[in-house]
Amino acid sequence: xxxxxxxxxxxxxxxxxxxxxxxxxxxxxxxxxxxxxxxxxxxxxxxxxxxxxxxxxxxxxxxxxxxxxxxxxxxxxxxxxxxxxxxxxxxxxxxxxxxxxxxxxxxxxxxxxxxxxxxxxxxxxxxxxxxxxxxxxxxxxxxxxxxxxxxxxxxxxxxxxxxxxxxxxxxxxxxxxxxxxxxxxxxxxxxxxxxxxxxxxxxxxxxxxxxxxxxxxxxxxxxxxxxxxxxxxxxxxxxxxxxxxxxxxxxxxxxxxxxxxxxxxxxxxxxxxxxxxxxxxxxxxxxxxxxxxxxx
Amino acid sequence: xxxxxxxxxxxxxxxxxxxxxxxxxxxxxxxxxxxxxxxxxxxxxxxxxxxxxxxxxxxxxxxxxxxxxxxxxxxxxxxxxxxxxxxxxxxxxxxxxxxxxxxxxxxxxxxxxxxxxxxxxxxxxxxxxxxxxxxxxxxxxxxxxxxxxxxxxxxxxxxxxxxxxxxxxxxxxxxxxxxxxxxxxxxxxxxxxxxxxxxxxxxxxxxxxxxxxxxxxxxxxxxxxxxxxxxxxxxxxxxxxxxxxxxxxxxxxxxxxxxxxxxxxxxxxxxxxxxxxxxxxxxxxxxxxxxxxxxxxxxxxxxxxxxxx
Numbered sequence: 315x316x317x318x319x320x321x322x323x324x325x326x327x328x329x330x331x332x333x334x335x336x337x338x339x340x341x342x343x344x345x346x347x348x349x350x351x352x353x354x355x356x357x358x359x360x361x362x363x364x365x366x367x368x369x370x371x372x373x374x375x376x377x378x379x380x381x382x383x384x385x386x387x388x389x390x391x392x393x394x395x396x397x398x399x400x401x402x403x404x405x406x407x408x409x410x411x412x413x414x415x416x417x418x419x420x421x422x423x424x425x426x427x428x429x430x431x432x433x434x435x436x437x438x439x440x441x442x443x444x445x446x447x448x449x450x451x452x453x454x455x456x457x458x459x460x461x462x463x464x465x466x467x468x469x470x471x472x473x474x475x476x477x478x479x480x481x482x483x484x485x486x487x488x489x490x491x492x493x494x495x496x497x498x499x500x501x502x503x504x505x506x507x508x509x510x511x512x513x514x515x516x517x518x519x520x521x522x523x524x525x526x527x528x529x530x531x532x533x534x535x536x537x538x539x540x541x542x543x544x545x546x547x548x549x550x551x552x553x554x555x556x557x558x559x560x561x562x563x564x565x566x567x568x569x570x571x572x573x574x575x576x577x578x579x580x581x582x583x584x585x586x587x588x589x590x591x592x593x594x595x596x597x598x599x600x601x602x603x604x605x606x607x608x609x610x
Numbered sequence: 611x612x613x614x615x616x617x618x619x620x621x622x623x624x625x626x627x628x629x630x631x632x633x634x635x636x637x638x639x640x641x642x643x644x645x646x647x648x649x650x651x652x653x654x655x656x657x658x659x660x661x662x663x664x665x666x667x668x669x670x671x672x673x674x675x676x677x678x679x680x681x682x683x684x685x686x687x688x689x690x691x692x693x694x695x696x697x698x699x700x701x702x703x704x705x706x707x708x709x710x711x712x713x714x715x716x717x718x719x720x721x722x723x724x725x726x727x728x729x730x731x732x733x734x735x736x737x738x739x740x741x742x743x744x745x746x747x748x749x750x751x752x753x754x755x756x757x758x759x760x761x762x763x764x765x766x767x768x769x770x771x772x773x774x775x776x777x778x779x780x781x782x783x784x785x786x787x788x789x790x791x792x793x794x795x796x797x798x799x800x801x802x803x804x805x806x807x808x809x810x811x812x813x814x815x816x817x818x819x820x821x822x823x824x825x826x827x828x829x830x831x832x833x834x835x836x837x838x839x840x841x842x843x844x845x846x847x848x849x850x851x852x853x854x855x856x857x858x859x860x861x862x863x864x865x866x867x868x869x870x871x872x873x874x875x876x877x878x879x880x881x882x883x884x885x886x887x888x889x890x891x892x893x894x895x896x897x898x899x900x901x902x903x904x905x906x907x908x909x910x911x912x913x914x915x916x917x918x919x
Binding site: 343349351396397400401402405407408409410411412414415416417418419420421422423426534538541542545549576577579580583584586587590591594 | 636641688689691692693695696698699700703704706707710711713714830834837838841842870871872873874876877878879880881882884885888889
């Protein structure tokens with residue numbers, strides 16, 4: 315029983331990082347109705363920025379965090395300008411394939427800068443795990459969970475209680491109508507992209523600081539985990555993204571503990587598949603209106 | 611022909627089957643991230659048939675295609691009502707499940723004192739059919755291209771047939787198609803089955819070409835690549851995905867000059883290309899224009915023949 319509770323706690327902690335990744339994904343998908351496969355790799359570019367600063371200039375934790383976010387934002391805007399802004403309506407799949415091509419490009423650029431397979435990343439918090447009765451909680455895990463909850467709250471507030479959020483929701487509801495009432499759609503979309511990349515950057519920083527290492531697999535990992543968590547949570551829902559991430563984390567930790575790492579991944583994909591077939595809208599989403607479906 | 615060229619050309623031929631498989635689904639409006647699963651299933655099934663059960667090659671590949679089609683149909687039915695991104699992610703989840711199941715799959719028999727068969731993450735070694743039967747690599751390449759030519763001929767016929775029109779119609783607007791009395795669900799499952807069989811044929815050929823398959827080969831990268839080939843080469847004709855494979859595998863992967871920078875060049879070029887040609891190099895408009903040119907040339911010459919100019 316103690317094991318079960320401990321695993322669930324660990325799952326929630328790990329799941330919070332998935333939730334964070336899904337949050338950035340959801341903002342992009344909500345605004346564009348298009349899939350950005352380059353999302354993970356843009357975060358990875360940020361992570362490599364931070365790692366270079368840490369390794370070559372001995373930068374502190376906060377400077378590394380700032381570099382990760384900045385790198386993610388810069389490469390995120392690059393992806394938006396190249397793969398999304400110039401594409402006409404109805405070319406959703408071209409955007410997606412184009413973002414895949416840029417994924418390959420970003421990944422190779424990162425490997426050219428830092429060619430080894432793993433690099434160290436500065437730790438978020440050192441020190442022993444907190445003991446709560448018989449249970450153990452890592453302090454860096456707590457920071458990660460706190461960060462995820464805080465960011466989700468900020469995104470939700472920004473979306474529903476600011477002028478920027480109002481404009482974004484107008485674009486989400488109907489870009490043409492938004493344009494007619496004076497919303498600068500192109501600029502707003504680019505800003506939303508930058509914000510989503512920043513969220514991804516924070517998520518990436520937290521994950522890497524907990525793992526204390528960077529590998530070139532991170533880009534793919536981040537895209538896949540964010541995508542799975544978003545689909546389980548429900549497309550276009552902010553609380554859903556977070557909840558999907560937490561659920562994915564709990565499922566992974568339990569199945570890992572019971573059956574080992576391969577079956578863990580099998581389970582994660584099975585849960586995703588089962589959700590899609592039985593409840594395509596995910597936990598909290600609507601059965602979505604997805605541009606990709608229309609006129610491939 | 612030098613060995614390197616033969617191996618590059620053979621690779622192009624084999625990968626073309628997965629690209630065509632993804633392309634067929636694109637025609638019906640579905641974006642699949644999971645065609646690599648059927649490539650894997652075909653590779654394992656055909657490999658097991660020839661290496662473990664001693665079947666002849668043709669039968670092995672046919673068996674692989676049948677298993678691939680059966681799996682594709684059983685994936686197609688539950689994912690029928692999924693649209694757009696949901697369908698894509700469901701196929702991705704399925705393909706990753708298949709890959710992990712192959713990582714867990716161990717089934718070996720003793721052949722000449724050696725264990726042969728799938729062995730988890732270590733993969734499936736010694737699919738030695740073409741060596742045991744003294745088939746030259748050049749001849750095997752010709753076999754690949756013969757089958758590819760047959761497949762392409764099939765696509766050409768499809769484009770001219772009622773079935774092809776139905777596929778494209780569903781791709782344009784599934785609701786409208788069903789209002790015209792087309793049994794959309796049935797045709798979608800049919801397309802999924804054919805696409806699965808195609809990818810599986812490619813897999814069967816691949817297994818015998820390399821004599822060795824491992825689950826890692828069949829990851830998401832292969833799936834997204836095969837989808838991208840259709841979009842790069844063009845969605846107007848079945849030659850489009852082939853052109854995409856030739857550009858990527860043929861030009862960039864094989865020209866050593868680009869080593870280390872291949873993806874930086876390729877990625878940037880593809881992104882730029884898609885801005886100007888969102889439906890690829892050989893898109894529908896270009897294909898129609900070329901077709902018209904041909905028809906005009908032919909009718910022009912007959913007119914000259916009759917002396918009506």
